[in-house]
Structure formats: structure tokens, C-alpha cells
Amino acid sequence: MERKSKHNQSLQGEAARILVEFLEVAITSIVFLKGIYPPGAFERRRYMNLVVHKARHPQLSYYICSAVSGLLPYIEKGLVERVAVIFFERANVSVEKFVFKLALNQSCDSKVENTDLEFALRSFLTKLAASESLTKAIPRDCRWEITAYFRDLPEAGSNKDSALIWIPTDTKPWLQPPLITPIKSMSSEPLSVQLYLEHPSSLEPMNQASDS
């Protein structure tokens, strides 16, 4: 029993590590996709045999990297529910959220090949690269941040880390439940990830490509 749980842990650890790595790439891709920074601020790299973009600026890449790797312990424990990349307008109103909804099954012992997991995650990046039409044009001087939503509070004292810091989320609320546009979902054991877009509900008609 003891051994089995350990095995589970290592399995989840592995999955979590892959996930964190993936998140780093995916978030960078989102930032690139949104064109907040000039394209020259990114360089092309290969990840999972796919051309992706990586931030050249050390601070940008550090921010993304540190944000997601800081989440690693909590992802491993299955505490992180969502990781969102939020774009804010000038007045700190969020205009668009890219939400990664994560689920890491704690008590799963079916072994998924890492390559399969990577393959599944890869399709996120492919889809992401093609979903520019779903997103809204961002205003000129916007800012963005990475926000993680926890299922419940990590126990105090377990870590003296930044997770203890409370921070405000939206300074200005969305009137109605947001509109959700799914981009990609993947469910497997032990990890399932879903990526979807959240927009404030139809304050203005969205100019998205409706294929119907």
C-alpha cells in the first residue's frame, strides 16, 4: 500500500512536471498570440516537435516560468483548479481570460505514457495557434497576468511561500457570467486539461467566426 501510493505520487509528479512545462509554453504562446509584445520579442523554438515561441526577454520568460513553476507543488497536490491568463484593459477590467482548467487525479494508478500525454498536450498548442479568430483584439495599452485559482486554501504553515498572499482578482466585475468558448480539452488519467476562453458576456457582439 505504501509502495503503491509512492508510485502514484511519482506518477503524478511526472505528470505535473510535464503539465507545468506545457503551461509555460502555452502561456507564452497565448501572449505571443495576443500580440501584446512585438513578434521580435519571441524566438522560435521546438517543443514536442512543434514550433512554438519563447519569450526572449529574460524578465518576461522569468515571469511566466516562475509563475507556473511556483505552482508545481500545488498542482502536484491537485490543489490548483484553474490557471488563467488574464488580459486587462486600461482600467483594470479584464477583457479576456484564457483558462486552463486542470484536474489531476490523486488516486489514479493507471500509467499513461509520457509520450501520449505530450501528444495530447501538443494538440493544445496546435489548436491555440489556430484560434486567433476566437479571441478579441486587445486594446492598445493593456496588461496581463497569470492567475491561479485554488480549489481551497493551502494549509497555512505548510509553506511560507507566496501562496499565502491574498490578492484581489477583478477590480471591476463582470455583470453576467462570462461567455465561454472552449478551445481544447483533453482528459486522461491522471491528468485532464481544458483550455477555454472567457469573455465578458456580450457587451459588444463578438466578431468571431461562426461556422454555422
Add this chain to the structure above:
Amino acid sequence: MSFDSLSRSDNTTHSSKRSRCNSTSSNPWNNGQSSSHGSQKGKQKKARQKTLGVAWGANSRSSFQRSPFSDFGSYMDVKNRKLHNQFAAEAAGSSHGGSHTLKPIFHGVSIFVDGFTVPSSQDLRGYMLKYGGRFENYFSRRHVTHIICSNLPDSKVKNLRSFSGGLPVVKPQWIIDSIAANKLLSWVPYELNQVCDNQPKLSLFFALKNASATENASSYPVCIVDDVAETSLVCGKDEKYIEVAETIEQRSMSNERFEDDGRDGKMNNASVHCYVAPIESCRAEPTFMEAEQGTLFQEEVQDSPDEPCTSGSNHLLTKSNTGEVPRSLFRRKAPKGHSTLGDPNFVENYFRFSRLHFIGTWRQRYQKRYPNTPVEFKSTSAKNTASDDPHKTCIIHIDMDCFFVAVVIRDLPKLQDKPVAISHSDNPKGTAEISSANYPAREYGVEAGMFVKDAKALCPRLTILQYNFKAYEEVADQFYDILHKHCKKVQAVSCDEAFLDVTDSIEYDPQNFAKEIRKEIYETTRCTASVGIAGNMLMARLATRKAKPNGQCYISYEMVNNYLHDLPIKSLPGIGYVLEDKLKQCNISTCGQLQMIPKESLQKEFGFKTGEMLWNFSRGIDDRVVGSIRESKSIGAEVNWGVRFKDLKDSKQFLSNLCKEVSMRLQGNGVRGRKFTLKIKKRRKDAEEPAKYMGCGDCENLSHTMTVPAATNDVDVLHRIIMQIFGSFHIDAKEIRGVGLQVSKLENADASKQDGRNILKAWLSSASINWRASDINSHYSEKTHREGQAFDGNPNQLSADSAANLINMEMDPSMDEAYSNRSLDPPPLCHLDMEVIESLPPEILSELNEAYGGKLVTLMSESKGKSEEIGNDEIGNKRSAGGSLFSDAGPSNKVDTCNQMGQSHLQVEGHVRVAQGSSNPGSSRPSNGSTDFMPSSLSQVDPSVLQQLPKELIDGIIQMLPAHREHDISVADPFLCGNMPEDQLVTRSAENSESPNLLWVGNPPKWIAKFRASKSLILNVIADLYMRSGSSRSLSAVLQCCLSKVSADMDAESDGLENSIHCFSEMLKQYIKQKIESDIEEIYVCSRILKRLSVKSEIFQQVYNVIIPYLQAAVNENYGGNLCVH
């Protein structure tokens, strides 16, 4: 798994949609490179498109995940291979099984069909199969030999080389005709009109003659680069080079050999021959242009040092002592003057002895002399008279008779009736070219553009004289003095040719008027002029041709048709060899015949503009107005001949001379420029010493551009900018074969004088002040700079730069002010956070650097050096200063870059932001300066918790939410109310699913049996499809298939409709319930397809209506939002 660096090359980096336009790739100068570039790019684009297609498919997951290909490159490889094999198999089949063997006329031909063609690409493929050719489905530079297409979009025409990779673009008729002739015909006549249609246009013909000439003789010094000429002639340029290189038989002499000559004491002989200045082959008459293209200027080189000088050249020297070049100069400079090697004045001399240059610069002289003319034209625009009342307009075209000869021989009465030609050199063996010949010489068949040796063969008594630029200038000035004296509306075409609009200015007969002018010209200049008089510029010009030499011709309106009827089409401007050939194929050789063809079919055959031009010109219609001279859009100088550098020092010296030259031209034209382009011809790796002596040979064309905020024509500033650009080339000086400097974005010097110059001067002065102080640092900083940034620049270059560019951190406020006055508003240099700047990628850095006019790099290297010295304290200070200043940075794009960076940097502090998604309404929240305890939005409220509260409390909470206080409360209410029933629905259905009726349990799931049992055809179909769908088990795939199967008549059953709908929606609900948490994408896709199905069928319509509220509720429960179902 981890980031590993892609192999990067310049060609592939800029493929993303968002990428900035790569200036070099679209630059015509870059022809040499673009072939590989183009195909690569094309391929990549295809791969990308493929990605899109696959990724967007509704069943993308199933198809994509199971793909055996690691990436699209390998996918395309396999696909191409498969297509080849298929083709080969079919070809083999057709040749074996064919009843008769066909001649493989297309052997070795491999076509790629682009776009719509008649016959279709499939037919063409069939032909290629039958006749031994190949057919490529995807363009590849390696495999394809011909591109077949009927029409090209404008963008492809403009950037032809990157589209075609230099391959011939041919009409499909070529294949048809080849088959008909049963042999492979030359594709040349079938070349796509749009492609080959780039001979000089009318605008060139009348406008800057000299400019077009420059363009044609593009391997020679470019005096004024004319935009129009450039765009239309670009395509042919490269081929011309090659052609030229190939036709040269002359053995080139090595440099060493040449220097030996000098040492041999044969100086006298050698110098006469070896003195070289670039010349052009002929007058820039449009009729000669074609001839000119194929020819080449070459100064002959003595084969052996012992060979005596020909008498002709001695004669020449004595005769031409009126020239501006003293003989002593010849002797002294000539042996070295051949190349940039060792001749410090190469640039100066190069241009001094260029006739092209003379023509080019003549215009600015002219403008100086008659500065008012353009203004005058504007005020008294002849437009009205020209178009409204054509019968009254009267245009005179006046042209000096063989100007370049006549001016020289007017002082040599002996030569008056002898054949004389002007050229640069009189070596009968040589390939120097005749630039102008007088009429006696023309009788022998001597023509401009001819090699001297050919001319001598035709006419052994031919006397060859040299240019006398001073005399030309003098005569041209006299010529225009006379014209301006008699007429107000003068349009100068060249130094010896002009249009006069005499509609208003004469009361009496234009013929007499013309006579008077001609007489006066002859008396003043002792040279004759010919005049053509007609109602418009086109006819006047044609009349002059008839009038020559020394005559005048009047074509009245009544005579226009008569005159044109038998006029060969070749005489019309804008009709060159190619167009002429094409017209000849249609049996059209005179304007009269051309008139018979309706405008529409001309436009169809030759393109809209060309067709219209042909139609108009064949009728003698020309509605242009005698007007002022166009402003030149760019000014530059280019040297592609004789450029050889030993080392970097040489090249710098040369560049600084070139800068002087260009600066002089800018000042001469009274303009300043903001955009600087440095073009460099670099010897190709495998290229040998060019056949043409001192020519550029086979070269790669490189060009870099820099734009500065303040326009300049100051030689110092120019020099600094050019040095900086040059540094970015990373080029070995020995490899350079040509250098061109072009300045564009021109502004009038007077207008920009105020701000531009002062600032630049301020920079310069501050640079000189600070120079000493930082001198010590500069070496060190350079080093660190290069190491840290991988910035491109060679050491010397950088040191020159940092020396000149230095600017103090404490800039005086006046400069800040000057900056803020301009539209582009970068923050003052001293406000920049060096750390941020240094971390920027080189492209952005150089862009910023441009915005700061080159100061940034220096500042960086300086600050780096400093900070290294002073230590960490300083860095800390700077950083904090930078950070605080970012907040008020200006709105410009470039600044945004760092601004954004800065912001993200500021946000990093907390590392991760953690928020609790399911916070209770009452839970305390950290205050952000405000006193809100409540979550700010309903979306943050857990609906399940909310709904368990009493109604009064719910209302209270909603009112307390900050957002709903601020906004209309009534908006919030429907949200809640709308949600309530849905939520109840959720619970109800949850109960439902608790019941034994679980439709998705089992394998196959229970609903299959239910659906099969149903009377509804649609349900049966769905069940079948699901069972057939195999292992994927995704409903979306099944529904996708339904799209093609379902039609309106399928739900024609009368009874059981309700039941079917219930069954179906129950099944969907359970599916949603099952999937909503893990796979919202699948649900989303299903809903989209359902929506599409709902248009087709009643059942789906109703199911959709039932499902959507349920779906939204489920999404809201799980994701706190509504699914986007637009």
C-alpha cells in the same frame, strides 16, 4: 520535451502572420537570394495552411492524434513522394496501354499549375502524362521547370521572383501549341503578359529620360533613382546582369598585372587607355532602350603593356583638351583610377566622368536656374485647355540634333560633315560604346549603343570624340534660356529636349514661332534643333521624329489620322520589342491596323493599362499636360564598377566619399532625407573574377535600411548613419563589389531646417564634448557590448560609432523639449532602463536605436562600461530609476515595447497570484485600498451556496456586490432569475440519471438499442453511425457525419416525434453530464454541429431548443459562465 533551439536562418524566421515585413526579402535588389527564399517560404506557408485545416476540423482530435507523421514537413515529403509515384505509375500505364506511342515532347519539362487555367490543371496533367512531362502538385524550386498560369494577382506580379523563384511563368497555350506542333516550342512568346510587360512605359518616355537610362544601365553609376523606373524595370534587371556578364569576351586583366604596367614606365600609353570613367552606351531614347539593355560598357584594357597607343587616342587627347579634365590628371591618376584600390578620389572621379551623372545632375541645375517654373505651372494649369478644347492646344516638342556630338564639333569645322561619334575611348579593339553619333555617321549605320570596334568596322573614317561636359552645360543653359524667354510653360525632359505649351503664349502661327526659336538657338549655340508641333505631347514628339534633322514638322488635327495610319507601331512610346512581337503575331504592324481593334480586346489581351495605352496612342490621343518636373523621391549614388577593397579601412574611406557625394546631391536638390538605404553587392562565394574588367560579376545583393526621426543632408550625420548600417552587414571588405547609398523620405530642406538640423547638431556637439570623457571606456564597453548582445558590428565600426555617437546621460533639457515636439515621442534616453534595453532582442534594439538616431547603442555600451566600473550600487540605482519612469513613457510603439516589459516586470514581484475561486460571499478579502469585503462579481459567487440562501438574503447580497451597486441592479436580477429554473433543471436531471435509465452505460451504450428500436429514421441513422464510428466514441464525430446524411424529409414521420425528441435530448443531456467536466470541447463541438443540424431538420431543431438551456446550466455550474453559442 524541452526547448531546443530551432535551426534559425533569416529565411525562415519571419514566417509568422504577424511578422514584420522583411525588408530585404521584398527588395528587388535582392533578386539573387530570393529564389531559394521564395520556394522555402512557399513551402512553409503550405505547411501552415495544412496545420490550420487539420486543426480546425471538428474531428481534429481523432484524425490528428492518430497521424503517423511527426511534423508537416515529413507529411509533405511523403505526400509528394506518393504523388510522384502515382504520376509515374499512370505515365507508365498510359504509355504501355496507349494505342499509339506519342512523342515525349515534354521530356524534362516539369510544370506547376497555378490557379485557374484553361484547359484545367487536370487536363494539363493529362497532357504531361501523355507526352512525357512531369506535373507537380506542389511548387518546388527544385522540381518545377515551368509555372503555368493564365493570370496572376498583382501581388505576385510585383514580387515575381519570390513567387516564381526565377522560373518562367508561361501561359497554358504553350502546352497546347507544343502538342499541336508535336515538338517543344520555345516558351518565350508564351510568357505571361503581366510578367513580360515591363518595358518602359509612357511615363518614362516623357518624364525623366535620364532616370530611365540610369535604370537600364544599372551596372553603372546611378545618378537619380527614379521610383517609376525602378518598379517597372526591376524584374529584368538581374537577368540583364547575367546576360552582360556572359557576352563579355574580353579577357580581364588582373590587378597585379595592371600595376605592373604602371611600373613598367609605360605610363603614358597605359594611362590613356586605362583611364576609365563609366560611360553609358547611348542616348536614353526609348527606341534605343532595348538595344541598350543587351549591351555593355566596357573600357578596354590593353592586352600587353608593350602595345603602343593607337593614334586615335592620341588624337583624341589633343582634341579634347577643352575638357574639364586636365591631361596631367589623366597621367597622374589614371593607373590607379581603375578601382577603388588606392584611389582616394575614386568616387569623385567616377561620377565626374559619367555622362549619366551629367544628365542626372543637370536637372538640379535646371531647377536652380528656373526655380519658379513648377509654381507657375500650378497656377496656370493647362489642364482645362488640354482636355476641354483640344483643337486649341498647341504643343511644341523641341529637341537638339545629336546634341552630344553637335556641341563638341561646333568648334571643329573640319569635322562638320564627317562621321563623328562620342564615346569614352577610341580604342578600335575596344568595347567602349558609342553614346551618340552625328547624321553622317548614322548614314553608315553607326548607332548609339554600338561598340566602338563595330562602329569602326562599319565606318573606318569615323572620328571618335570624348565628352565635353562643360560645353554641354553651357549649351543646355543657353537652350533653356531661349525657351523660357519665349514661352512660360516649359517642361524640361532632358538637357537637350523640352516640351513647350504655346497655346496661350502665341497669337500667330506656331510654325513661325518654332522657326524663330530654332533660329535663335542656332545663332546662340551654333547647334541645330528640330521641332515638332501638334495638339498633344505624343503627337508633338512623333512630329519631331519626322522633322529631324534640323527641321520642323507640324501635325494638325486633321493630319493626325493620316500620319498615324502608316506609322509603324514600334514608333509609339511604350511599345518595345516584346509588345511589338506580340502585336506582330496578331498581324499588326502599323497604328492603322491597331486602330481596328476594339479597346476591350486590347485590354483583355495586354492588360488594362497597356490596352488602354495602345488604344489611345494608336489614335494619337494623349491627355497629359505640359507640366512641371516630378519631384524625385529618392536621391542616391551607386557604384558597381571598379569596387575593390583591400581592407576595412579602404571600404570606410570609400563610404565616406560616397557619403560626401550623396550629401552634395541632397544639398544640391535642397532636400533632406530620413531613410537611408545602404546596398552592397557582395561577391558570391563561388564567383570568379568577373569577365568584365573590374565589373561586379556574380553578386549577392544586400541592403539594409535605417530611418531616423530627423531628416538630414549633413555629411557628418550621413556618414555616421552609413557607418552604422555598414557595420551591420558583417561583410568582408574584400568581397564587396558594389556599394550604393540611397536616401529617401525626402523633405524640403527649408521646412525641416528648424528642428531637424538643430537637434542633430546638438547631438553632434554633445558627442564631441563627451567624447574624451568616455574615450577610456569605449574599448572596454565595446567588448562587453559585443559579448553580451551578440550585436552585429565589427570592432572598428563600433569604435567609430561610439566615439561619434556618444551622448551624455545628463542631457540638457532643451533636447528633451525638442523631442517632445515631434510626433514620435520616445522618452529621453536618460530615462531608459538600461537593463531592459539590453535584454531586448537585437531587432527591437536596432529599431529603438533608429528612433534615437543611433544613440542608444552608444549609450548602452557606455552605461555598460560604467556600470562595470562603478559596481552594483549604480546598477541598482539606475534600475529603480528606470522602473519608476516607465509609468510615464510616451505612446509610441517602440516605447511600448519596453513599457510592457516594464509592466510585466513590475508584476513579477509577487511571483504567483493566488485567488480563491469559491470564496464565500461573506469571507474577508484583502482590501486593495478600498473597503469591499464582497467578491466583486457574481461570477465569483458559488451559485449553489447562493441558491440555498433565503430570497431576501440573496437580494441583499446582490445589492451589496460592488459591481451591482455601481451598475443597474435590474441587470443582475434576470441573471439570477434566469439561472434559477435551470439550476432546478440540473437537480431534476440529476435525479433522473440516478434512476436505472442510464443511457451511456454499457458497451454499446444503452441508448443505441433504444434508438434502433425507435421508428425515427434519424435516430436509427445516429445509432448506426455511432456503432460504425469505432473506438473513438465521440458524439461529435457522429453528429458530424449526420450533417451529410440528414435531410429535411427524414423527419417526415407523423407519430412518435415527441418520443424521438425526448429520447434524443435525454441521450444528449446524459452525454453532456458525463462529459461536461472533462471535455467541454467535445460538448462545444456537439452544440455547434447540433445548431447546424437544427437548420436542416425539425427534430434537431427541437432537440437543440431543449438542450441549450440545459447545456448552459451545466456549463454555468462547472465553469461559471455561459457557453458561447453564437
